Amino acid sequence: MRNIAIVGLGVVGGSFAKALRKHPVEGERILAIDPDEETLKKALEEGVIDEGETSNQRILQQADIVIIGLYPLALKEFIKVHRDDFKEGAILTDVAGVKGVLVEQLMEEIPEQVDFIYGHPMAGRENRGYAYADAEVFEGANYLLTPTEKNKKENLERLEKLITRIGFKRVTLVNPKKHDEMIAFTSQLCHVIAVSLINSDDPERGTVKFIGDSYRDLTRIAKINESLWSELFIENKVELLDAIEGFEKQFQTMKKAIQEEDSEQMESMFRESTKRRIQLEADDKKKR
Structure with a gap:
């Protein structure tokens, strides 16, 4: 059994959930955290997620992979607040469109028991919110990963495999400055x-x-x-x-x-x- 948690069921986080459901793996559960109860209810009714909560701690403690679909400032705050709530050995990744400042500011905040691999899907929608999430948005798109020296090779490979599984055609590893x-x-x-x-x-x-x-x-x-x-x-x-x-x-x-x-x-x-x-x-x- 593997649990994937998505933090923030907006257009990007919701698209991740739908794409994972469209390309299922046996024994994989999709969990979600979102402050909007109606969004969680809709995702549950559609069968997109297996479990959803408005609070964070319990789901984070279960998750083997955590996809954080938050804006940069909210992402920084989320990590600071929940640094002790993640499952030991979990892979964390983000979807933020900037990396240099983010990597620098979070360097001391990432807990030792997890592996945070910074990511950026080059796909999305002009509209916002779960209502516009779409599994197809990732088909044929590019994905950027900005690994650090702390990342484990096997975890990078696991994340790359998940990314290509849901439709991305090209995964590029690049440093934050580039x-x-x-x-x-x-x-x-x-x-x-x-x-x-x-x-x-x-x-x-x-x-x-x-x-x-x-x-x-x-x-x-x-x-x-x-x-x-x-x-x-x-x-x-x-x-x-x-x-x-x-x-x-x-x-x-x-x-x-x-x-x-x-x-x-x-x-x-x-x-x-x-x-x-x-x-x-x-x-x-x-x-x-």
Whole structure:
């Protein structure tokens, strides 16, 4: 018998629960902790979880694997409060979108009897809450693990096996600094651009009559969880500001080319972007 506990049945934690249920293993039980009784009731009625509680201690003491689906600040507080409540030998992992500050601040808080392997599923939904959780969201997605020197090889392998079992196609091991640099560019900067684009519009001019796929695609992630993303931006502000500056340089180069009617410069930028996009698509088709 193996117990997997999920802390926080939001869109990510709920998707983990549903994906684990969709890809079952004999003798595995799915437990959940969430402050909302209605969420737990719904998950139980749907057969997604085997047991759920609003309090933490009893379930944590049973869990062999604990997936903590909390925002970074809440995650830090959770570990500090419950450091003595985990089962000896348990594997802990998170889903937070920043790692450097998190790893540094939690270094002294992680109890010796557990193995905390920092993780980041590169998948989710713009909406929040269990109602939007979906087992399919992980299919074909990337997963990042940021192991530390304290992590045991066998536990890393167990966690990787669980991750690929529920649909992720690629698991990448990366140090916290590299993680935050890359996520600032591939995720956080994209949200900055989407928010800035849609907020630059005049809402009175009837934009909806003129939009096509370009605008829909670019602004999809502008429907954003304001509490979560504010935390992520601030926790990773150095790397994110660097990414914004790099983008601004490219933006200014394009702006200058338009102002000066420099079609040669624009065409060069278009050719380069096309080449890079084609290469990105080819690389993404590879399993690893």
